[in-house]
Each structure stands twice: as C-alpha cells, then as structure tokens.
Amino acid sequence: MHFASDNTAPVPPQVLEALIEANHGYAMPYGTELAMTEVRDQLRQIFEAPEAEIYLVATGTAANALALACLCPPWATIYCHPEAHIEEDECAAPEFYTGGAKLTLVEGDHGKIAPGALEQALAFTGRAGVHNVQKGALSLTNTTEAGTVYTPGEVATLIGIAHAHGLPVHMDGARFANALVTAGCTPAELTWKAGVDVLCLGGTKNGLMGVEAVILFDPARAWEFELRRKRGGHLFSKHRYLSAQMAAWLNDDLWLKLAERANTAARRLSDGIAALPGAHLVHPTQANSVFAAWPREGHRRAQEAGAQYYLWPMDQSLEGPGDAPLSARLVCSWCTTEEDVDSFLALISG
Amino acid sequence: MHFASDNTAPVPPQVLEALIEANHGYAMPYGTELAMTEVRDQLRQIFEAPEAEIYLVATGTAANALALACLCPPWATIYCHPEAHIEEDECAAPEFYTGGAKLTLVEGDHGKIAPGALEQALAFTGRAGVHNVQKGALSLTNTTEAGTVYTPGEVATLIGIAHAHGLPVHMDGARFANALVTAGCTPAELTWKAGVDVLCLGGTKNGLMGVEAVILFDPARAWEFELRRKRGGHLFSKHRYLSAQMAAWLNDDLWLKLAERANTAARRLSDGIAALPGAHLVHPTQANSVFAAWPREGHRRAQEAGAQYYLWPMDQSLEGPGDAPLSARLVCSWCTTEEDVDSFLALISG
Amino acid sequence: MHFASDNTAPVPPQVLEALIEANHGYAMPYGTELAMTEVRDQLRQIFEAPEAEIYLVATGTAANALALACLCPPWATIYCHPEAHIEEDECAAPEFYTGGAKLTLVEGDHGKIAPGALEQALAFTGRAGVHNVQKGALSLTNTTEAGTVYTPGEVATLIGIAHAHGLPVHMDGARFANALVTAGCTPAELTWKAGVDVLCLGGTKNGLMGVEAVILFDPARAWEFELRRKRGGHLFSKHRYLSAQMAAWLNDDLWLKLAERANTAARRLSDGIAALPGAHLVHPTQANSVFAAWPREGHRRAQEAGAQYYLWPMDQSLEGPGDAPLSARLVCSWCTTEEDVDSFLALISG
C-alpha cells in the first residue's frame, strides 16, 4: 500500500527490456545515437509537430528550469500557481537557471490558475517601468499539483490572456500522460494547439527510471536550450540509456496505458473514500492523485498497518482526541493494484 | 574498433543485473533508499573515510560544477590545467554553478600542472586586493586529459602549494579508477591523504550508464552540496537506479577490474604503435588513453576500415600529400578486446 | 508644490560646500582617502558601534542588494513586506545579487510586517528539506513604504522571531533618519541593540546627491562585502566625492535636522488634509510621507495648478463623475516649505 508518490514505483518490464536491448555494443554519445532519432520521430508524430525540437533530461526539475530559462529573461517574472512544483519543490531551480527571475503566484481553486487572477497579476506587473520586473512567461502544470486536469479549453483561455501580454508559455507535464487520458483529446490539442510553447513531458512519474522529454514546439530556441542543458550538466554522454527508455515508453502507447492504470486505480480509491462516513474529497479526482479527508481513526489504522502516504498539508497530527477528519494525499502509480486499493479502503473504513 | 571515447561503450552484465534486481517493488526516493546506504558504506570503507559524505549525480559535468561551487566563491578563481575538462568541455558549467567565478589556466607538460607554474599563478592572483578575483580552489584531474597519472607524491606537492595559500582542492576523477590501478596505491593515498577535499569519482566512463559519486571528505559542506544539487536539478527521485549501479560497480572490486582491462588494452595499443616505423607517442600512456602519431597512410587505412577515433588536435587533415605523421587520441574501455587492438595495429601498420 | 518624491529635491548648501572643499588637489582613491576615515569615525560614534565596518555606495538599490547578498545564500529566501522596495522597486536586484534567492512576502498593516504573519511564514519555509528554499534573512524597512515607523520595541519583536530561526537581519533605511527623529531613540536602539545586522543608511532621499552608507555591525562579512561591491561595479575610484558629502551630512546633526524638517512638513500637510471634509488618512503619518484620500475635485484643482504627486495606487483616475475620494502619496523633503504645504492645502480644499 504505497501511496506516498508515483516516484517510488519500479519501471515496467518493457522499459527494462529496452535497456537490456540498448546495451549491445558501442553507441554514439550525447544524443547522436540512433535511438534518439527514433524518439524524436515518435514524439513529432504523436504531437503532430514535425518542426518540434526534442531533448531528454533526467529530472523534472532540470526540464522545467531549463525550459523556463529559455523563455524568461532574468529581469522578468514567471506566473504560476502557488502550489506549482517550480515554486514549492525545486529549491529555486528556476531562479537559478534564469539568472534571478521572479515567480509571481497566481491563485485559483484546486491547483488551477484562475483567469481573473492571471489578468490581475499581469495588469500589476511592470506598471512602474524599469523599476519593476517585467512580464516573463506563464507556467501551467497539467496534471496540476492538486490532481486536477486543465481541459484544452481551460488551457487555451489562460494562454489567450498570456498571449495578449506577449508571454510565452511553459507546461510542466510531469504527469502529462495522466492529464491526457483524462482530457480525452489529442496531445496536440492539449499543448501547442492551445498555445503551449514548451512542454516538459514527464516519464519518471509514469514508468521510467529518470527520463523527461522537453518538447520545443517552436525550434527557434533549440540551440540555446542545448547550450543551457550542457552548461547545467544535463547532457548525458551515454545518452542511449535515456532514449532507449523513452522509445519503449512511447511504443504501442505504453505511456498512455500506464497512465490509464494509475488513473483507474485513483478513481477506485477516490470513489471508495468518498463513500465512507465522515469522509470527503478535498479536490476532484481527475488523474492519479486523490486528495481526501477521513476520520483520524482511519488514518491510525492505515499507518499502523504500514500504509505509506502523506497527510496533506503535512503539519497535521495523528495524535489527539476526537475523530475529526484529517486530509491526505494518495498517489497511485502504474503498478497500483485493485488489491492495494481495496486493502487500503478496508483499513481506513475500519 | 571503437576508440573514440570511453563513453560509447556499453555497461557490463553486473550493472545490468543490478538494475534488474533493483526494480522489484517500491523504494524510497531521493537517496533515502537502502541501496544508497550500502553505497555510502562501501565508499567510506574503500576510502578509509568514515566521516565522508557521499552523493550521486548522473554526469561528470554536474559532479565537477557542484563540487567546485561548494569550494569557490563567485569572486574567486579556480586553478586548473588548460586542457582540463572543466575548462574545455563543460560549456562554462563551473562559471554557471559558482555564480561567475573565473578559471585560471596553469600550464604543465602532458596534462599535468607544473608546480612552478602554480606557484607563479598564485603569486599573481589578488595582488591588487579587491580589484582582482581572489584565490578560490585548485582543481586536479586524475587521470589527466592527456592520459597521464599523477602519483600520490605529485598530488601532495601541488596540494601543498595550494594549502599554503589556503585553497581547498577538487579532484576531477572521471577516470579515477584508471589512475588508481596505475598508481598502485590506496584510494585514500591518492585523495584525502594527499590533501584532496572533494573527489568526483567517475563511473560513467568506466562501466556505468551515467553515475558519478561526489565524495566530500570534509562533511562541513554537505548540506550546501545537497541544496546545490537539488537546485541544479540533479537530485533523482528514483535514485535507486543510480545507487544500485554504483553498488554493483564497487562490489568485488568490479570498478578496478574494469579499469585494469581498459588500461591493459591501452598499454598493448601504445606499445604496438610505438614500435611502428615513423610513429611516436605524444604523451606517455599511463591509463586507458593513447596519444600517438603515426604516418598519414596508416590513418587513411584505419578510417577506411571504419575505425573510430579522433585526430588530436582535431584540426589536422587526412588529405594531402606526403606521409607526415598525424597525431590521434585513442581511448580504450573496459570492453576493448585484444582483437580490437591487434586488428587496429594491423590496419595502421599497413 | 513637489510632493512626487524626496528624490526630486536638491541638496542643501552644506553638501555642496563640502564637495567644493573636497575638490582641492589630489586624493587617494577607492575609499582610502581621509574623508572616508572621518565618515567611518562619525558613524561608529553615532551608532555606538566601534567595531562596525562601513561602506559607501551611490544608490539604495545597490546598498540593499549588496547587503542582502552577504546575508542570504542563493538557495534561501528573504522575508519582507509586500510593499518593500526590494520587492517592488528594484527590478529583482536582490535576486540578481544573491544569485537567485527568493523573496517571501509577509503581510501586515500600514507597511509593517505582522509578527504572527512572520511566524507563519517561517514555520512554512523549508518543511520539505532540500526540496524547498531555506530560511535566509529578514529585511525590515524603517521608515516603511507606507510612511510609518517601527519603534525599537517593534523591531526587537520581529527580530526576536527571526533570531529564533537563526536568521540575520537587514534594515532598509532609505529613510532611516526620518524614522529616527520620530522614534526619539538613539540610532543604536533602533538598529543593533534591537538585533539589526546590517543597516543601509540612506542619504539620497534626505539631502545627498547619491550616497548611501552600508553599516555592517558585525564586521565578519566586511571583506565579502568589499568584493561584492567591487564586482557589482559599485566601488568609486574618486570616492572622496561620496565621503565628503556623507561627512558633511553627519556633521552637526545635519542629517537629523533635514529629516526633522521633512517630517514637520509632512505632519502639517497630514493634519491639514485630515481636517478636510470628505478626506481621511490611509496610513498614519509618522515620517515624511502622507498617504491620504480626498475628494476628486481637490485632486483636479491641484493637478491643474501643477502640483506634483502620485495617485496611490496609481491606477485610479481623475476622470469620472462624482466626488469620491481618491487616495494619494505625498512626500515631503528637507526643502518643503510651510508655504508649499499651505498652498497645496488651499488648492485641494477648494
């Protein structure tokens, strides 16, 4: 019963087999190997973007920070949700890679930026000219940190506002596959057709060992990205081990199947909790994470039985009298089973 | 006949098996997994350094730049050889990670810093007080970029000079294992006993997919390193896939055996070339790289037969009349065979 | 009737005379001139801080950013009020000089950080270890951007909270003299005795051409400050023209007399407005700025007559029906006269 994060899961056999396969003989380094050409072709086809330039890195923080540094100059600000990974979980990597840009936090329910709040933030930025930071870039996260999914229409609305102010747009897609299977649209519709300039397509949380694809729909900044990647220490010499994983993940829609499994498990978990007496969902369950609250006793039983997950926010306590509901985050992965879910539900329902 | 680099080789079966083994079930993320504890214990024992703090990253550039950023403030300079990887091959990653420090190039034959030149450079630095950059850190590469090996005594001499000026010392050990088997001393003797503060122990060029250990012999800067690593995007969530590789590599002296094989192949290749008419060594062959010159005709035959290696320096041409010797770099890896070497020698000897 | 800012005023005759006096003959450069020794002695005596190290720069942004860079590492955050100059008016200079630190905005009425909000912000920071930015420094502005003044007790309370978390403290004293004459305490009581580590003592807004003193009460970071200042391009070769101005400003309490004049003018203006029908103060007037609202008609008359000041917030409009009060910021300087104030009051009262 591991619901702590999707980064504690193993990788599926197809990925391991691809690594074994890739390990034969010599291969050219630094992304010049054949497998990278395959990955590039796959992603261009999947995203209907024949001009896109595509690069692999090994962590989501690297992908986001490098992409943002290409979009936002040091004297500008990046608009993001207060719970965005780039604000909360990257130890100021965007500030480091951009050379000292700011992040402007734009509120909205359930992890999504509210259009009105974005308008307001943009109206406020740079009103005193050179004394203020300038408008830099918009960063959207899909799936959001609250486990919700922006629809193509919602993405397009926010980007419409950003474009009216001349802003480029970054999408943190650490859980993009999970969003996509929920949105039920094409990859293109959820990204460049809605105005996204750069997508960080996460593989690590969805079945890879540590591989993320950065997709520059506009190739104009490709060479800059390559230089920033190298300079950040994110260009792999034995790059074949990244591209082989990514190719296997894209093959036969494996990435979507893995995401579908995680989402399905989360839905089952969410439905089960929502039906418990004294329980409720904190955010709608739209991808592979469940944010829900249930009575303290249920938490005690789960944790005694070794279930792994985080109280969310983290500063709640299992100790104390009464049975008020405590809220938690439960993340399902491609390898979460129905049994995992049902055992957990049995535990917390008492 | 691949002698282009040691980063084009595959990984040995033990490493692949360790990955397969590591892929069972859930594992804690970010270096808190059990395998990392094992790696830490192994390296502390191997280096006789029970206090050392140890971190894994995936590229040598990341290892070097993060380590140097912990040692050298933005207003100081790092002393290194003009051919050092940090100067030549990292697209100013040290400058980026330090926040704008300088590199001061210190000459010396065969890739090694000359003690007199280091003395001179140090005497020159900071003579105008606040107007100049200050003395920052010494960076040594062992095995050097010229394929030569500093002995423990040579390391200690250079570090003695550095310490007299209060400088901390970084060792770029991308090919440390190759140096160690040549030096015939203990890992401790070649590092902290000779004064090294931080070693970047390279696994990637010697049999891993992309894993480097940063060993902080003085743990005082460990927390800073952790923050810089995260902020640089170099902390892996599914960290088990790094630590499992590293553990397998250290087990049963695999890392030394792999290096020994590469060095042996290089020695055979070096001896063979040196015996050819019209050929000579450019640098003494002390590890797994051979820098040698031989007549142009031999190069032509080798390249027509598909042998892969670089003319070194790169701006020489195979075209042209006459048969003057051209110099080249040939790098052997753990999987270079006697047959590879002998076939190559046969080709170039005509 | 210039109330736009205190940076549009000329300098008093004493400062000009000091410049003329300083212009005789040759002088040593870079702060080694005699006048800087005098300044250092003056400030050490005034602040009862014989160990303090003191440096001059020419702009408040430079003073703040350099000081903060000495206190806060790149992976940490600076706590400040949302209206603080370092957040609102310096185009991310602190982010630039620190190498990418963050600013955490801590609310509070009338430009002052609320202790409870500071506690809360500190409790939130760094709860996820290496994934978050760390606690960096507290920055207080006195006189605040709202024209209010922290008492020594209020300063000590906030710094007590900061110190409990191990934070160093910066004070932006662009209008420190104005705060001091209001607080009626000693300079030491309002700074180091209350826990301030570094004071940026502003001269420019209070009678100098462009001179700010950075006072490091703890000299441990003095050399770092000197290097950062030089590296930032803020070390003046003909430094005598800064030190001569500063010395004249400190002589015979000129700095306090100038601040007293500005504060007195602001009080007269504030009292006058507060007494108008339909008018009210937005913030209590405690130094040389008045934040007040009065009917639109009064604004129209004032601006037609050429009075210079800003509607505050700036996005209000003089146009439109009705006579609802509009709020404004009025800043008095050392050379604001009673006539200026009374003419203005006459205009807006109609």
Next chain:
Amino acid sequence: MHFASDNTAPVPPQVLEALIEANHGYAMPYGTELAMTEVRDQLRQIFEAPEAEIYLVATGTAANALALACLCPPWATIYCHPEAHIEEDECAAPEFYTGGAKLTLVEGDHGKIAPGALEQALAFTGRAGVHNVQKGALSLTNTTEAGTVYTPGEVATLIGIAHAHGLPVHMDGARFANALVTAGCTPAELTWKAGVDVLCLGGTKNGLMGVEAVILFDPARAWEFELRRKRGGHLFSKHRYLSAQMAAWLNDDLWLKLAERANTAARRLSDGIAALPGAHLVHPTQANSVFAAWPREGHRRAQEAGAQYYLWPMDQSLEGPGDAPLSARLVCSWCTTEEDVDSFLALISG
C-alpha cells in the same frame, strides 16, 4: 607629483559650477530630467549617431559589465587583451553581469590585440559544439592599458575579424578622449564607423567625479540595458547630478581639452625620461600614461621626495644593490602641470 593614476585628480571648475547650477529647485529623477536630454543630444551630435541610445552610470566597471552583458550570453566568451581592465581590475564583474560568461585572453604587443592572435582564438572557440563556450563578443580598450592608441584602421581590422565570426564589439573607452586627441580623427571614425557596437565613454579618469556614458550605437538592446542597469543598482534617482557633469564636460570640447592637457604632459614626461642615461620606454607613449624604466637610484630619489606612482609590474623592489633600471607607470591627468613634470624629471635624473 602625483602620477599614481588619473583617478586621484580633482575635477575642473566647469564641472563644479555645473553641479552648483544643477542644484536649483526640483528636478525629475532617473534620467528624465532636462539635462539628460541635453547630454543625449550632445553625444548624438558629437558621434554623428542620431539613433544612438545613451545612458549614464557612475563607474567604469559598471559601464563595461552592463554593456558586455547586453552583448554576450552566459554560455559564450569575450575576447580581450590579457591586460584589459575587464580581465585584470574588475573582480570578475563581467562574469557576474553576464551570468557566467568567460573571458578569452588574446595576446598582442603594447596592450593591443594582435589580429593573428584573434583569428587563432576565434578558430579555436566552439570547435566541439555544445561542449564549449561559444563566441560571444570582442572587447577593445582604447586608450589601451599600456597607454597606446588603436588607430581607426587598427580598430577596423580587428572588428573585421570579429564580424566575420558574427561577434558584436564593445569598446572600453575609460580613456577614450585621450585616444581620440591622439588619433586625430572624428569620434565616429574611431567607433561605429569602424564597427563598434557599444562605447563606454569614460568621464571619471578625465575630469568628472564619477560619470561614464554608455553609447549604444544600435538601439535594439536599449531597453535590455535599462533593465540591467536598474537591476544592477546603477540607475540614479537624483540623476541630474550625473547629467549636469556630463553636459559641462562635453560643452565647448572641454573633454577634449582636458585630454589634450593630460596627453601633452605625458609626452613631455616621456620625452624627458627617454633622454635620460640608462632609461628607456617600455611602451610608446601615445596618450596620458608613460611606461618607462630608469635606474633604481632615480626611483629612490623620487620616492623619498614623495612622488607618487607605481612600479610596473608591482613586484619589483627599490631595495637591492646595483642600479639596474626598474620599470614604472606614470599617469598624467588634466591637472598635471609642466612644473610637476619638470620637477619629477629633475628628481629622477639626479
């Protein structure tokens, strides 16, 4: 007898009078004052560059570093002479402002970059693609650090090489006026007509208190420059005190007259020394600095008499037997008199 530097001299009466004049009444801040319009018009006319954008800062280091940051991205390198101020005397300010670019040192006699050496350095840069820093910008210093002057033709030759590689060009003109009166050409001929993109026109070493004009002949990067200047803390609120000085300095060719006086004094000094037995010039004297060597006894007499100048290089010693010549740097300023020169010559000739 002050020959230590041109930054120890006072300012001429015209500059002081301009300051006094500028001190009347209120003035708009931040360069929006009338005097700045005057300066802009003057410089556009003088340089025959009606499109140029012009900004003032207070130090030469700020001018250079800000200008270079606009020309050179963080992953590139700036070509300059090893003795250039940006390399030797700015504590890595260019590295700081560019965000970690490198400086590539290009040799040449008498402080001037040799065209062949520049060709060679450019051919070497970036040959390994993304692994290397890229070609960034060329920086020329005129007057050079060796007191020599590039002719328009020499400037054009070097810039021709730079342009063939797509490089923009910065000119450090800390002593541009001294170069100009020697070159005997128009300001345009020595700058944009020869290909210079940005000139840092130094006032501080030639009669101002601390004012430098940055002239962007191509205004495309003007807004970026403004943001970088503010963010660097180099935008003055009471900007009128900079522009008033600069306007007075440009009026009636004062800047050229001051430079002419300094150059004339240097020529007299140089001729005098060259005629001494046992003496010789180290560099040809072409502007206001003299680099010459004369017997140790002469140095002893001069220094006993209180003459101020630097042995150059600084690590020579007055002590010791014999009378071998020691080399020195002697800098004349606008206020060096014939008497100063003759007294000094009398001293050293014994």
